[in-house]
Amino acid sequence: GAVVSQHPSRVICKSGTSVKIECRSLDFQATTMFWYRQFPKQSLMLMATSNEGSKATYEQGVEKDKFLINHASLTLSTLTVTSAHPEDSSFYICSASGSRTSGTDTQYFGPGTRLTVL
Amino acid sequence: QQPVQSPQAVILREGEDAVINCSSSKALYSVHWYRQKHGEAPVFLMILLKGGEQKGHEKISASFNEKKQQSSLYLTASQLSYSGTYFCGTDLNFGNEKLTFGTGTRLTIIP
Numbered sequence: 001g002a003v004v005s006q007h008p009s010r011v012i013c014k015s016g017t018s019v020k021i022e023c024r025s026l027d028f029q030a031t032t033m034f035w036y037r038q039f040p041k042q043s044l045m046l047m048a049t050s051n052e053g054s055k056a057t058y059e060q061g062v063e064k065d066k067f068l069i070n071h072a073s074l075t076l077s078t079l080t081v082t083s084a085h086p087e088d089s090s091f092y093i094c095s096a097s098g099s100r101t102s103g104t105d106t107q108y109f110g111p112g113t114r115l116t117v118l
Numbered sequence: 119q120q121p122v123q124s125p126q127a128v129i130l131r132e133g134e135d136a137v138i139n140c141s142s143s144k145a146l147y148s149v150h151w152y153r154q155k156h157g158e159a160p161v162f163l164m165i166l167l168k169g170g171e172q173k174g175h176e177k178i179s180a181s182f183n184e185k186k187q188q189s190s191l192y193l194t195a196s197q198l199s200y201s202g203t204y205f206c207g208t209d210l211n212f213g214n215e216k217l218t219f220g221t222g223t224r225l226t227i228i229p
Binding site: 042044046049091093097105106107108111112114 | 120152157158165217
């Protein structure tokens with residue numbers, strides 16, 4: 001099956017610092033990557049959609065200047081949480097979809113990054 | 119609008135069956151089912167593309183009703199490994215690829 005990695009898996013930072021999270025598709029080219037945030041015992045909430053080489057599309061209510069997304073290549077997207085505050089603490093998960101032999105638009109998820117802002 | 123899943127939570131004994139429903143207020147292009155274990159990423163189970171479609175994967179199957187506004191996930195002879203939270207992801211627009219995830223159903227299987 002498709003493999004998506006995320007790094008780091010867990011990060012603790014001080015309020016006001018920036019944190020970068022990487023999402024990589026390891027065995028396929030991801031034309032589209034998605035970033036989600038998930039609070040405890042809640043569903044996945046889409047933050048933004050990114051396509052390689054173009055600007056990300058953010059969901060309503062998500063601050064694009066705070067959550068910077070860069071989809072640098074067909075295998076790498078990064079999410080930078082700028083000037084993080086305790087309310088940004090959450091589980092951040094990326095997913096990737098793209099051209100594969102099966103031809104489906106299935107999203108495959110990374111293992112997630114647990115962000116704790118002190 | 120977020121699809122509503124029912125039930126919110128269910129506890130079963132190993133070997134029992136379960137049905138999880140996902141209802142949308144809008145017609146759907148496709149429905150994707152995922153299972154997520156605590157602290158882990160969601161794992162893809164199956165995708166349904168056509169109204170009336172049914173799919174099976176070992177003892178887990180799903181249906182997508184003709185009006186394309188509801189999908190159900192069926193787990194038969196449940197195993198301990200089936201425990202987790204199940205989410206439906208709904209796609210409203212062909213080619214958009216954006217999924218809106220349902221409210222989730224927490225399934226606990228006990229020996």
